[in-house]
Amino acid sequence: MSSTAPSTDRTPLLRRMFDAAVAAAQPALCLPPHLPPPPKGRTIVIGAGKASAAMARALEDHWSGPLEGLVVTRYGYDVPCERIEIVQAAHPVPDAAGLAAAQRIRQLVTGLTADDLVIALISGGGSSLLVAPGEGLTLADKQAVNTALLHSGASISEMNCVRRHLSSLKGGRLAAVCHPAQVLTLLISDVPGDDPIDIASGPTVADPTTCADALAIVDRYRIAVPPAVRSLLESGAGETVKPGDPRLVGIQTRMITAPQIALEAAAQVARDAGITPYILGDSLEGEARDLGKAMAGIARQVAVHGQPFKAPCVLLSGGETTVTLRGKGRGGRNVEFLLSLAVALNGLPGVYALAGDTDGVDGAEEIAGAVLTPSTLARAWALGTNPRSSLDNNDGHGFFQALGDSVVTGPTLTNVNDFRAILVEG
Known part of the structure; x- marks a missing residue:
């Protein structure tokens, strides 16, 4: 695990992976x-x-x-x-x-x-x-x-x-x-x-x-x-x-x-950037916040112990999670996953993530998803936003939009479900 925060912003690379996944599912091609x-x-x-x-x-x-x-x-x-x-x-x-x-x-x-x-x-x-x-x-x-x-x-x-x-x-x-x-x-x-x-x-x-x-x-x-x-x-x-x-x-x-084809396209973008990709599954289900906690545990194990994978690497997955509404916030399953991931990682250095719906709409809003950086929680607290309270209120869109970290694509004209990428630096 790095002792200092990485100097390279990995969010552009994550966005290129997401865009490649969407492009691979375009009807004109397939x-x-x-x-x-x-x-x-x-x-x-x-x-x-x-x-x-x-x-x-x-x-x-x-x-x-x-x-x-x-x-x-x-x-x-x-x-x-x-x-x-x-x-x-x-x-x-x-x-x-x-x-x-x-x-x-x-x-x-x-x-x-x-x-x-x-x-x-x-x-x-x-x-x-x-x-x-x-x-x-x-x-x-x-x-x-x-x-x-x-x-x-x-x-x-x-x-x-x-x-x-x-x-x-x-x-x-x-x-x-x-x-x-x-x-x-x-x-x-x-x-x-x-x-x-x-x-x-x-x-x-x-x-x-x-x-x-x-x-x-x-x-x-x-x-x-x-x-x-x-x-x-x-x-x-x-x-x-x-x-x-x-x-x-x-x-x-x-x-x-199908989702697997999209994930393979994203994996190739990672390889081209010198990052080893691991596709964990194209059909992960369950509560979005539960999956976020589980994936945080895997990312932490990679960052701290180099298990089960050596960093730098990117963990890719697809599927469709669910959200049981408890609050009245603005959200979707991808931002719910990402906010849960953020809370569980608690600012762990060197971990970036993107979660988005390949159709460009997460929940009921014209927002595909969002990105997570090691500074996400610190920036939220600086704005007076409590991340855990936002999660309890199912307010993922409100949380990430306030930080300027929403991913907006417009209509993608395809749909191979959710895309999740977690990049762990060495």
């Missing part, structure tokens, strides 16, 4: 190799997610035959297309624009033939953007459940299990509507484990989970849901399309990029 030849019949493009508009543009730029379709993306994430209509809607809580878009997507793929091809462009954020309430439910019901799920501390897999069973399009239902057309789903993963059923709640893939599973999650986290929601789950009327369903036979699903 989508074209997966396109099939044009079909005998029509080609219909549909999609939902934060990256869906950029995916649509990449498809248009590399498609030789006739093309039509509609995709729905988050407000501010639209990309101009000529033949594919781009609709914008709300995320993470759905709105009427998303509902109307989902209805139009259903109409587009109804009544197709076996000669037709549907290309579904699916990425993170599609769960709220492709909002199609199940039988007996309203948009208000879906909004209430989404809000409650986001505050519950449930994992993304658990949240999407509930969402699938409250939808008329997710959990394979959209693919069933496309039958007998050919369906090719191109996925950009934003979920731990890269399971297609959890990306936008799996509108074009079979779902092995059940209404009973969804109801158990609601009860486990004591989520207050509207009566119509509980009734739908208890009755089993919200059941999804299961593996082996003949309407899904022959459907193709391709993962075009």
Whole structure:
């Protein structure tokens, strides 16, 4: 461990790693190799997610035959297309624009033939953007459940299990509507484990989970849901399309990029700078503040004892943590992780970090994340800010923004989940 603070500011290097991770997940780079030849019949493009508009543009730029379709993306994430209509809607809580878009997507793929091809462009954020309430439910019901799920501390897999069973399009239902057309789903993963059923709640893939599973999650986290929601789950009327369903036979699903690819791109930037990278995992989950404490312990062991890695090195990880809201501050899971990391490190010299969401939005704000330096806590105290109180109030954005340490990218037009890098100097 160094006896003095390092003279080199490592935050620019961390930012280059983050930018490389985002660049590696751009649809223009990773989508074209997966396109099939044009079909005998029509080609219909549909999609939902934060990256869906950029995916649509990449498809248009590399498609030789006739093309039509509609995709729905988050407000501010639209990309101009000529033949594919781009609709914008709300995320993470759905709105009427998303509902109307989902209805139009259903109409587009109804009544197709076996000669037709549907290309579904699916990425993170599609769960709220492709909002199609199940039988007996309203948009208000879906909004209430989404809000409650986001505050519950449930994992993304658990949240999407509930969402699938409250939808008329997710959990394979959209693919069933496309039958007998050919369906090719191109996925950009934003979920731990890269399971297609959890990306936008799996509108074009079979779902092995059940209404009973969804109801158990609601009860486990004591989520207050509207009566119509509980009734739908208890009755089993919200059941999804299961593996082996003949309407899904022959459907193709391709993962075009994922968190691991983004982390490998960041690792190469570190190597080029003479820093050894270690990818600890692309699917780390759990409470953001708990992961922050754990990662602080590893970083301290590296800095003080040279175990399990020798410094200088950078610890990279991805995945999606959760935040159980306790306070009323402005935050997101990445800044919650980073603030917890800062408190646990307590100004340890030679340790820098960046945590950010690759879609450019951490929580509900247009802020991707933030950076941490050895002077973070001292600067906060000088401003009269108590770091632990900020953490208790879930006020990560307020904390780092006051220091000028927020990471703001604007819409990145992709989404491979969270990016975390902790650099430990020798």
